[in-house]
Amino acid sequence: MKKKVAFIGLLIAFGLALSFLESLIPQVIPIPGVKLGLANFAVLMTLYLFGFKEALIMNFARILLASMMFGSAFSFFYALSGALLSILIEVLLIKIDKMSEIGVSVAGGIAHNVGQILLAIIITKTIGVFYYLPFLIVSGILAGIVIGILVKKLRPVLKRIVKD
Amino acid sequence: MKKADWILIITGLLIALAFVLFLLTQKNSGYANVYYDGDLIETINLNIDKTYTYQFEENTNIVSVNNGQIAVIESNCPNKDCINMGYISKNKQVIVCLPHKFSISVVNKNDDYDFVIE
Ligand SMILES: [Zn+2]
Numbered sequence: 001m002k003k004k005v006a007f008i009g010l011l012i013a014f015g016l017a018l019s020f021l022e023s024l025i026p027q028v029i030p031i032p033g034v035k036l037g038l039a040n041f042a043v044l045m046t047l048y049l050f051g052f053k054e055a056l057i058m059n060f061a062r063i064l065l066a067s068m069m070f071g072s073a074f075s076f077f078y079a080l081s082g083a084l085l086s087i088l089i090e091v092l093l094i095k096i097d098k099m100s101e102i103g104v105s106v107a108g109g110i111a112h113n114v115g116q117i118l119l120a121i122i123i124t125k126t127i128g129v130f131y132y133l134p135f136l137i138v139s140g141i142l143a144g145i146v147i148g149i150l151v152k153k154l155r156p157v158l159k160r161i162v163k164d
Numbered sequence: 165m166k167k168a169d170w171i172l173i174i175t176g177l178l179i180a181l182a183f184v185l186f187l188l189t190q191k192n193s194g195y196a197n198v199y200y201d202g203d204l205i206e207t208i209n210l211n212i213d214k215t216y217t218y219q220f221e222e223n224t225n226i227v228s229v230n231n232g233q234i235a236v237i238e239s240n241c242p243n244k245d246c247i248n249m250g251y252i253s254k255n256k257q258v259i260v261c262l263p264h265k266f267s268i269s270v271v272n273k274n275d276d277y278d279f280v281i282e
Binding site for chain 1: 165166168169172173176177179180181183184187199201202242243256257258260262263265266267269
């Protein structure tokens with residue numbers, strides 16, 4: 001139990017580092033919250049190692065800390081909507097068990113960006129924001145593949161450490 | 165990788181490709197609609213070089229029309245994403261300033277539908 005808490009703490013820290021790294025990369029698609037989603041690595045790893053509840057807590061803590069450290073109240077709410085949608089899709093796909101880590105990660109990446117765009121449409125009440133959809137799908141797929149491969153490779157290693 | 169992984173990735177890429185092809189076939193249409201909070205504020209003629217200032221409450225966006233293109237050149241929003249989007253000119257292209265609920269859509273003046281959800 002203690003070990004689990006410590007490990008989730010580590011994953012939060014790691015997710016934060018990834019969020020920070022991402023905040024340094026110039027935004028390709030200028031819609032707030034629409035990013036490569038590198039932090040999804042930490043979320044997905046928590047999902048696989050522990051479960052839905054742990055991943056939810058971990059991600060909420062990460063987003064809260066990230067917006068306090070290098071964002072704003074504004075970025076907090078934007079990040080939250082995409083994060084929730086992507087985590088729900090991922091947990092569902094893991095349950096169904098038809099996809100590898102890569103497919104789950106890609107679906108999560110796309111869901112994250114589509115969530116942000118839906119929110120942008122709701123806020124501006126301008127449906128034309130859909131214009132950004134293709135760029136969002138492609139960036140979601142590319143980041144999803146990279147993250148998926150990393151999760152696939154590192155999962156057995158981390159699992160051993162958690163179990164010990 | 166499993167079969168479902170490939171299906172997802174290929175479907176996603178095909179949808180994106182279809183969208184891009186559709187957007188690439190759009191022409192310069194010469195007009196842009198300016199929206200605030202979903203309301204059409206005005207339709208700008210892109211053939212006339214001019215600078216427009218939009219002020220709603222504390223939110224200011226300065227818009228420039230230059231050579232048939234339109235861009236936000238100044239804004240007091242926190243993230244400046246609207247400025248970073250640069251100049252647009254093709255039908256259906258959009259600039260959004262989310263914190264200000266402000267957006268610009270290039271439109272074909274003959275289109276009788278508009279992009280706003282009521
Ligand atoms: Zn802006």
